[in-house]
Amino acid sequence: MSAEYSGTVPKIGDRVGMGEQSGLFEVVDVNMLMQTANLKATDGQGHVTRNVPWTSLKFHGAASG
Secondary structure, three states: OOOOOOOOOOOOOOEEEEOOOOOOEEEEEEEOOOOEEEEEEOOOOOOEEEEEEHHHEEEEEOOOO
């Protein structure tokens, strides 16, 4: 399978949404090979959602710094 991803590549610290869930999440890890990201909820719960495909992400802005 040689599908090229032409969208935005997430970076650690980016604030994103997910198509399947409401709320805002922070990217805490990026897997370039599998084109997935681990996301932490920004609601203070500390819950991490793992292996979210990049195609499911909705970008809201990059981290400052």
